[in-house]
Amino acid sequence: MPTSQANAVAEKFAAVSGDHWIEELDDGSHVLIRPLRAEDRDRERDFLNRLSPVTRRLRFQGEVKVSESLLDHLMNVDYAHSMAFIALVHDDGELREIGVSRYADTGDGRECECAVTIADDWQRLGLDLALMRHLIDVARRNGFEQMVSYDSAADARMRELAGKLGFHAVLNPHDACQVTRCLEL
Numbered sequence: 364m365p366t367s368q369a370n371a372v373a374e375k376f377a378a379v380s381g382d383h384w385i386e387e388l389d390d391g392s393h394v395l396i397r398p399l400r401a402e403d404r405d406r407e408r409d410f411l412n413r414l415s416p417v418t419r420r421l422r423f424q425g426e427v428k429v430s431e432s433l434l435d436h437l438m439n440v441d442y443a444h445s446m447a448f449i450a451l452v453h454d455d456g457e458l459r460e461i462g463v464s465r466y467a468d469t470g471d472g473r474e475c476e477c478a479v480t481i482a483d484d485w486q487r488l489g490l491d492l493a494l495m496r497h498l499i500d501v502a503r504r505n506g507f508e509q510m511v512s513y514d515s516a517a518d519a520r521m522r523e524l525a526g527k528l529g530f531h532a533v534l535n536p537h538d539a540c541q542v543t544r545c546l547e548l
Contacts, residue, residue: 382397382398383395383396383397384396384397384497386450386490386493388485388488388489388490388493389487389488389489390488392452392488393452394450394451394452394461394462394485394490394493395450395451395452395458396448396449396450396451396493396494396497397448397449397451398440398442398446398447398448398449399438399440399447399448399449399463399465401438403438403449403460404434404438406449406451406458406459406460407434407437407438407449407460407463408429408434409459409460410459410460410461410463410482411429411433412429413482413483414480414482414483415483418480418481418482418483418486421514421515421518421521422478422480424513424514424515437465440465443505444467444468444472444505445465445466445467445468446465446466446498446501446502446505447463447464447465447466448463448464448465448494448497448498449462449463450462450463450481450485450490450493450494460482461481461482461484461485461490462479462480462481462482462485462490462491462494463479463480463494464477464478464479464480464491464494464495464497464498465477465478465479465498466478466498466501466502466507466510468507469511472506472507473506473507473508473509474507474508474509474510474511475502475507475509475510475511476510476511476512476513477495477498477502477510477511477512478512479491479494479495479498479521479524481494486520487520491520491524492524492527492528495524495528496528499528499546499548502548503548507548508547508548509545509546509547509548510530510545510546510548511543511544511545511546512525512530512543512544513541513542513543513544514541514542514543514544515540515541515542516534516539516540516541516542517540521544522542525544525546528546529546530544530545530546531544531545531546532544532545533545
């Protein structure tokens with residue numbers, strides 16, 4: 364990418380404070396990735412409401428209504444025991460959330476559960492991989508030894524992503540439709 368184009372991309376995101384990264388996706392587009400913040404609540408709501416029913420069902424393992432209690436849960440990150448990164452793009456002068464990755468401590472301080480969700484129109488561009496790499500790095504730095512994900516066995520995109528990241532999968536012996544994916548950190 365020419366230097367002037369890279370500078371223009373960086374200038375678009377200059378107003379965003381705090382730690383952030385600009386990632387180039389497989390199609391050459393650029394997104395900003397940064398930790399989720401309290402002021403992202405409305406963005407998170409809009410993001411979830413824009414997901415297709417299939418994408419939302421895969422993320423939440425069933426039908427969910429985007430409610431204030433769900434948002435309370437999703438926005439509750441402390442950056443150590445729980446973490447979330449969002450991906451943002453400029454859309455008509457506004458920052459719009461197009462992806463999120465998150466983990467939460469499962470209770471023992473050694474294992475965290477993760478999830479990643481990408482807006483339907485931004486899938487298959489490598490954004491899920493970029494978000495998860497940041498998440499895995501932070502989980503390691505925060506002392507977690509293992510990351511797990513509980514997914515539908517039919518979720519081909521998650522199967523492909525998990526394979527690229529080095530997760531191994533185990534079918535749930537009580538539910539053949541569920542798979543547990545594990546990554547040693």
